[in-house]
Amino acid sequence: MEKLWAGRTAGTTANLVDEINSSIGVDKRLYKRDIAGSIAHAKMMARQGIVSQHEADLMIEGLEGIERDITSGDLKIDLTAEDIHMFVEQVLTERIGDTGKMLHTARSRNDQVALDTKLYCIEEAESVRALLCDLLRVLADKAEKSTGIIMPGYTHMQHAQPVSFGQHLMAYAMMCERDISRLDDCKRRMLERSPIGACALAGTTFDIDREYEAGLLGFTGIAMNSMDAVSDRDHFVELISDLAIVMMHISRLSEEIIMWATSEFGFIHLPDEYTTGSSIMPQKKNPDVAELCRGKTGRVYGDLMSLLTTLKGMPLAYNKDIQEDKEPLFDAVETVKLCVEAFIEIVDVMEVNEENMYESAKKGYINATDMADYLVVKGMPFRDAYNVSGKIVSYCLGRGCALEELPLEEFRMFSDLIEDDIYQRLDLRTCMEKRNSAGGTSPDSVKKQIEYIRNFIGK
């Protein structure tokens, strides 16, 4: 494709230069935002008398046609063009003649690409948000069905205290809620600052109306410094950081799902459609989806590091280095969307093996804190109660029984505060249900969390 910048130079470049310089293979997916930006630009120019209304209408009509044709497949994006901005402008000129050449007045590809990518970031922050809301919905639904399911709660990967499976799931819902609020934050900041009108780096001699153009594109304000506007990619960094945190959370749940599905745990079962087999071991049913999401977390972290490194030490204003910003951005967005979509389904379809969870919870003296709490209620100071309970645990270990299996006479060797009601108190369900403090694992508390999350999604 002919080079629109052929002026100072002949516009012929070595093949290798074209190859390294071209970004259309990557930025072609920005065509809709590019066209939306150009339409707003044409409107602004007509309003300011930089072009006539008729000229702007021609441009707008032409641009709308290009968008339609690319979307329908009638117009193929020419991959020999340098980038999507050049391609759209060139096709416009082919279609509407010289008026097309006026579109780039009072604009530069530097503010144009800053705008297109910002629009992309805003839209994608919104679409990831919507997916995270769906994930929250399935987490809350699954948790609602699981408020009464007892599982061992762990610290240090050791049995700690019995918790409800609903509580465990709602912990992930809370992470997801923070992920959403981070995205909202990032989106708000992006919407406050439209870069368009910064032009190449220094603004323009034309009487443009940046606020008007920004408003047409949904922004609430404009970037205040043109040099900053064309070289600012902070919002990429913010968005990818937010996405990296989403992946960090997904990788944690992945790890648990992988663990829970092992024969050692046997806490959950994944339906066949969500597992894969092995080419050699006929018995295998592998949790590949969770493993891949855990693995893809590394890619998104890599995207963040790649972008930060590209931006490091970059002098003002636009430098071509910055063209490298889009691959990590698109990769991070697409990877996260895929993984969140996968998790919406995985959480929904995973079948909980209530019995195995309960059997596992019975091991490891998981009710030892409750033994101590029982003694405290009977009047013993906590530190003494802790010691006595520790002694009872080690006595039971030696005897080879669980706390709740110890006969009352033997309990009373340790403290005569212990009475027959100890057995009810040590029951795992009692242990779970009595943790009714705000945010605790009791079914009532989990229900409150579910209600909170449902309200949050509803807003």
Ligand code: ARG
């Ligand atoms: N393809 C370029 C990018 O993605 C567009 C801006 C080009 N600007 C320039 N001065 N060569 O960054």
